Amino acid sequence: MTTRFSRALATFRTKERQIFLEVKQQIITLVLKRTAARAQEAFGQKERATALINETITKIEGDLL
Amino acid sequence: MSANPLAAKIAAPYARALYDFSVEQNIMHQITADFQNLEVFLSKTEDFTTYLSNPLISADKKREILEKTLKSELNTQTFKFLLVLVDRDRINLLDAVIDSYLQLVYRLASIKMIEVSTAFAFTNKQKNMLIKKLKELTNAREIRLVITVDSSLIGGFLIKTNSRVLDFTIKNQLQKLASHLDSVLEI
Numbered sequence A: 001m002t003t004r005f006s007r008a009l010a011t012f013r014t015k016e017r018q019i020f021l022e023v024k025q026q027i028i029t030l031v032l033k034r035t036a037a038r039a040q041e042a043f044g045q046k047e048r049a050t051a052l053i054n055e056t057i058t059k060i061e062g063d064l065l
Numbered sequence B: 001m002s003a004n005p006l007a008a009k010i011a012a013p014y015a016r017a018l019y020d021f022s023v024e025q026n027i028m029h030q031i032t033a034d035f036q037n038l039e040v041f042l043s044k045t046e047d048f049t050t051y052l053s054n055p056l057i058s059a060d061k062k063r064e065i066l067e068k069t070l071k072s073e074l075n076t077q078t079f080k081f082l083l084v085l086v087d088r089d090r091i092n093l094l095d096a097v098i099d100s101y102l103q104l105v106y107r108l109a110s111i112k113m114i115e116v117s118t119a120f121a122f123t124n125k126q127k128n129m130l131i132k133k134l135k136e137l138t139n140a141r142e143i144r145l146v147i148t149v150d151s152s153l154i155g156g157f158l159i160k161t162n163s164r165v166l167d168f169t170i171k172n173q174l175q176k177l178a179s180h181l182d183s184v185l186e187i
Helices: A002-043 A046-059 B005-025 B028-044 B046-053 B059-069 B076-087 B091-109 B124-138 B170-184
Strands: B111-118 B142-149 B157-160 B165-167
Touching: A002 A046, A002 B170, A046 B124, B005 B028, B005 B076, B005 B091, B028 B046, B028 B076, B028 B091, B046 B059, B046 B091, B059 B076, B076 B091, B111 B124, B124 B142
Parallel strands: B111 B142
Antiparallel strands: B111 B157, B157 B165
16 A cells, blocks of 8 residues: 555656646746747847947957957 | 069069968968978978079979979978979079968968857948957957858847857847746746
8 A cells, every 4th residue: 555655656746847847848938938029029120239239349348359 | 592572572473372272272271381391391401492493404303303302291282383383483482482471371360350140230330349349359450350140149249259259149148048047947
């Protein structure tokens, strides 16, 4: 009885972990998709894209190359 | 085969042509190495250089001695170039040609080629800004930008040199966000 119960518990934990991993992956995918869409929307505008490039150029510093 | 202004002037177009050819064929490294070795070799073999400079010796004889002594030691294209000099009766200028060619290569060496991938094309003003900034950071005399536009980067740009990649793109920030989420979301 104890052995059967332990096996069932182990199976349950494995399934539980698998579901949590899937949920985690779905959350990450959702966040990334939304962020990517917003970024594309924001930086698709020429003014923002130009401003970002200008800001980045001024920010480059240090003994980089 | 001592270098003098006249010899240098005659040698320059040959060196330039070889230089352009080596860039085009992507064999500058090999030809440069050959010429560096040849420069040392010629400085140590005065008889050899005197022989090559002697106008009384036929081109065939000069070709023959070059084949016997240098063919196996040099890159095929370098050796073909030496034969061109023999055919054109300019092998006496070999020292000057080598000198001129190496000067071109060394000049190129202080020009830094930097690849830039960007989501949006740079304006001329931005190109100049970036060149100015990179000159400050690298101490290079010249910077040559090779710009490619890649819309998948979403925004910003990345810089590639021989040794480093500096990624300032939105795509890279999203990738960082992905790994951050992966590490912070505990189960």
